[in-house]
Amino acid sequence: GESVGLHLPTLSVQEGDNSIINCAYSNSASDYFIWYKQESGKGPQFIIDIRSNMDKRQGQRVTVLLNKTVKHLSLQIAATQPGDSAVYFCAEKEGNQFYFGTGTSLTVIP
Amino acid sequence: SQTIHQWPATLVQPVGSPLSLECTVEGTSNPNLYWYRQAAGRGLQLLFYSVGIGQISSEVPQNLSASRPQDRQFILSSKKLLLSDSGFYLCAWRNGLNTEAFFGQGTRLTVV
Numbered sequence: 001g002e003s004v005g006l007h008l009p010t011l012s013v014q015e016g017d018n019s020i021i022n023c024a025y026s027n028s029a030s031d032y033f034i035w036y037k038q039e040s041g042k043g044p045q046f047i048i049d050i051r052s053n054m055d056k057r058q059g060q061r062v063t064v065l066l067n068k069t070v071k072h073l074s075l076q077i078a079a080t081q082p083g084d085s086a087v088y089f090c091a092e093k094e095g096n097q098f099y100f101g102t103g104t105s106l107t108v109i110p
Numbered sequence: 111s112q113t114i115h116q117w118p119a120t121l122v123q124p125v126g127s128p129l130s131l132e133c134t135v136e137g138t139s140n141p142n143l144y145w146y147r148q149a150a151g152r153g154l155q156l157l158f159y160s161v162g163i164g165q166i167s168s169e170v171p172q173n174l175s176a177s178r179p180q181d182r183q184f185i186l187s188s189k190k191l192l193l194s195d196s197g198f199y200l201c202a203w204r205n206g207l208n209t210e211a212f213f214g215q216g217t218r219l220t221v222v
Contacts, residue, residue, distance in 0.1 A: 100155075
């Protein structure tokens, strides 16, 4: 479901460290999940997706984990770089709709 | 390749004035189309989605309306803007059952 009224939580990490961003979703019927990255003043960009029949998917420097039991999604970024600084959103698909989580603002400290 | 165009990029409008934001998609047919609003420092709120020409679903009651006069055109409108309509408006499209949505670059609307 949506948490659009909440202020963004923040996460600061040192350059080179790994980042973990978490997201809770509300609808157990959601069958598809996406992580997006949004830089200031721009539209969200796709990072990685995962279907509900999977619990892990890896991309380049990113891994998404899905725990359907507790309705939790996480994004792991390996060797975080300054260019990774952005707001990260998870999204769940319910039928034709996409609903976004609150988002997390990631700041990478050089 | 598919592209999505959203305009204008920024807009300042007085309270009570009308609004028309346009979004067009190229390189695909019969996409699902979406309008989202994002307040500063907040998440994305789904406003409208459309699965076909003339088919609009509204997620929240509000001062806005949407129309889809053509397959790849999605318009967000208001007859009289309110201060609370200020925000960052994003259009998105997608095709297929389990595929990601692709976003436009957004329109920053300021109602004064």
